[in-house]
Amino acid sequence: MLRIEGLIAAVFTPVKENGDLNLDVIDQYIDHLVSQGVLNVFVGGSTGEGASFSLAERKQLTEKWVTAGSGKLQNVIVHVGGISVPDSQDLARHAESVGVQGISTLPTVVFKPKNASKVAEHLKMLYDAAPKTPLLYYHLPGSTGVDILIEDLVNAVEKLGVPTFSGVKFTGANLKDFRRSIKLFGDKYMFPYGCDEQMLCVLPLGCRSFIGSTYNYAGHLYNKLIESYKNGDMEMALKLLDKSQSLVGVLFAHSFDSGINKQVMSLVSGINMGPPRHPIIYRQDDEMKKVRCELEEAGFFNGIY
Numbered sequence: 001m002l003r004i005e006g007l008i009a010a011v012f013t014p015v016k017e018n019g020d021l022n023l024d025v026i027d028q029y030i031d032h033l034v035s036q037g038v039l040n041v042f043v044g045g046s047t048g049e050g051a052s053f054s055l056a057e058r059k060q061l062t063e064k065w066v067t068a069g070s071g072k073l074q075n076v077i078v079h080v081g082g083i084s085v086p087d088s089q090d091l092a093r094h095a096e097s098v099g100v101q102g103i104s105t106l107p108t109v110v111f112k113p114k115n116a117s118k119v120a121e122h123l124k125m126l127y128d129a130a131p132k133t134p135l136l137y138y139h140l141p142g143s144t145g146v147d148i149l150i151e152d153l154v155n156a157v158e159k160l161g162v163p164t165f166s167g168v169k170f171t172g173a174n175l176k177d178f179r180r181s182i183k184l185f186g187d188k189y190m191f192p193y194g195c196d197e198q199m200l201c202v203l204p205l206g207c208r209s210f211i212g213s214t215y216n217y218a219g220h221l222y223n224k225l226i227e228s229y230k231n232g233d234m235e236m237a238l239k240l241l242d243k244s245q246s247l248v249g250v251l252f253a254h255s256f257d258s259g260i261n262k263q264v265m266s267l268v269s270g271i272n273m274g275p276p277r278h279p280i281i282y283r284q285d286d287e288m289k290k291v292r293c294e295l296e297e298a299g300f301f302n303g304i305y
């Protein structure tokens with residue numbers, strides 16, 4: 001069973017200028033996360049550009065996060081999803097063999113599952129490959145087009161029997177479904193939320209864990225937001241939410257994707273993440289200069305957190 005409270009950074013995948021993995025940077029990266037109170041990572045998801053790397057590279061990446069994170073991080077969750085189920089099973093088997101705390105998968109997006117029962121069958125295939133490792137479903141309907149109700153999925157999983165099922169990473173807009181999932185199943189499974197700039201909207205729904213990209217470089221902000229909410233200081237919590245939304249606003253003004261986000265990570269953290277693996281999402285220097293100014297104007301470098 002996987003139970004995590006607080007922030008889980010959806011980590012970027014550092015590469016060299018030629019696009020090869022740059023695993024050496026990960027030690028420094030982990031120290032940077034820990035210094036912000038971020039002790040859990042989600043590796044190779046959409047932020048980590050998992051789909052742009054080969055199976056061999058994804059395995060190397062998993063091994064590095066596990067070994068470098070040992071004694072520093074609390075949980076390493078690895079995204080093993082992809083187009084091919086046997087490839088995902090291979091990644092799941094590998095992740096289990098090196099001792100990750102959890103695995104996660106998006107649905108297959110070419111041959112899309114038509115309903116919650118089909119998603120449950122997919123999860124069962126990953127359980128077969130990694131029968132000892134907690135498994136999270138990654139709900140991202142806006143990108144995958146697989147728009148099932150999570151309440152239905154949990155019922156289908158329980159009917160089918162997927163002993164490692166541990167919950168759902170929820171990056172969807174249906175907050176009724178999200179609340180019902182927490183209400184009905186929150187004592188058995190975790191439901192980390194995936195829309196950073198809406199964190200304050202889901203804290204009152206009982207959400208206690210969050211997987212997101214901006215926790216990589218604004219971990220202090222979000223940790224303070226959670227603390228303010230817990231202490232009943234809604235004025236401060238709202239101020240911090242507004243700050244998060246200004247930050248994300250800059251990213252969206254530059255056609256948000258994993259590329260601009262990764263380049264902002266390098267800018268803010270001072271750790272060189274390298275370019276995005278896929279060249280079509282790379283921003284040139286002149287654009288990044290503007291991004292820097294806009295982040296400064298949004299008060300991001302000298303903020304209230």
Ligand SMILES: CC(=O)N[C@@H]([C@@H](O)[C@H](O)[C@H](O)CO)[C@@H](O)CC(=O)C(=O)O
Pocket residue numbers: 010011042044045046047048171193194195196197211212213214248
């Ligand atoms: C679509 C997307 O990138 N969503 C992000 C958010 O953290 C997102 O970047 C943030 O809320 C800004 O919109 C995460 O949910 C993604 C994530 O966890 C992952 O990389 O797998």
